[in-house]
Amino acid sequence: MEDPTGIAALAKILPPDLGADEEIDWSAAEARWGTRFPRDYMAFMSIYGAGEFVSADGFGGLGILMPLPKERVHPLSDETFEDETENARSTWEMLGGQEGLDIDPQHILAWGVTSGPDILCWLTADPDPDQWPVLVWGRHTDEDFTLFGCGMVEFLRRLILDEHDPYPLSVNLSSLRYVHRLQQKR
Template sequence: MEDPTGIAALTKILPSDLGADEGIDWSAAEVRWGTRFPRDYMAFMSIYGAGSFEAADGRGGGVILMPLPKESIYLDDETFEEETQNARGAWAMLGGQEGLDIDPDHILAWGVTSGPDILCWLTTDPDPDQWPVLVWGRHTDEDFTLFPCGMVEFLRRLLLDEYDPYPLSIDLRDVSLRYLHRLERQKR
C-alpha cells in the first residue's frame, strides 16, 4: 500500500521510539492559522511529536514545532508563533528570493535549527499537501531556498545527505542522530 505522507520511509532511517503522539487538535490549529495542514506533518506529529534532533554526544540540531501551545509545566515548549514571525520579517527585510514574488503572510514556520535556520512552508497553494519547503538559511549561500517537496520528504533527504549544497547551517547527517520528543528532551 502506498504511503502518501512518506512517513514510513522516514521511520526506516529515523527511529521513532523516543517520539510520542502529540494529540494535536487539528480543527483548533486550522482555526488558529486559517488553513489545513499537510498530511505528512500531521503524520509526523502523530508518530514523533514536537521535539528535537540530537546526536549521541548530546549535540542538538533542529526542533520541530507545534502549531498550538500545549499545557506544560515547562516554559520552553515551542510553537509556530515566534518563528513564523521571524521568517516573515526576514523575508520582508531581505527582499525574499529572486524570481519569487510572494506575500510574507504565505510563510509558515514548522521547524528551527541551532544554526539558527528556520524551516517553513510556502503556503500559496490551496492544497497543503502541495506546499514546498522554504528554508531561511542563516549561514548558507542563499538567504532563502525553496525545495519542491513536503516536510517529511525534505527531512528524509536531509538525513540521507541528498542535497548539494547542504541546505542548512548545521549538519544533521550524523548517523547517531535521534529524534527526542519534547517531554523526553525535558526529562533529560
C-alpha cells in the same frame, strides 16, 4: 499499500522510539492558522510528536514546532510556531525577498528551527497543503532563502540521508536521532 505522507520511509531510517503522539486538536489548529495542514506533518505529529532531531556529536539540532502552544517544545529555543513564523516573514520583508522567488510573506509558515538558527517553513500559496514546498531561511548558507520542491517529511528524509545538494542548513546534522519534547525534559 502506498504511503502518501512518506512517514513509513522516514520511520525505516529513523525509528520513532523516542516519539509520542501529540494528540493535536487539528480543528483548533486550522481555525487558529486559517488553513489545513499537510498530511505528512499531521502524521509526523502523531508518530514522532514535537521534539528535536539531535546530532550524534551534540553540536546541532533541529526542533519541530507544534501549531498550537502547549509547553516549552524543545531546548533549541523558547520560540513558538507563531514566533518563528513571524521571524521568517519579517526577515523576508527586511531582506526584500530573494531574486527568483516571488513570495508573499503571508504565505510563509514555520514548522521547525535549527540550532544554526535556521527556520524551516512551508510556502503556503497552493490551496492544497500537501503541495506546500519547504522554504528554508538559512542564517549562514549561500542563499538566505532556499525553496525545496518536497514536503516536510521528504525534506527530513533527504536531510538524514544527506541527499540535499547543496546542504540546506547552517548546521551539520549527522547521525541523527529524534527525541520527543517530554523525553528531553527527563
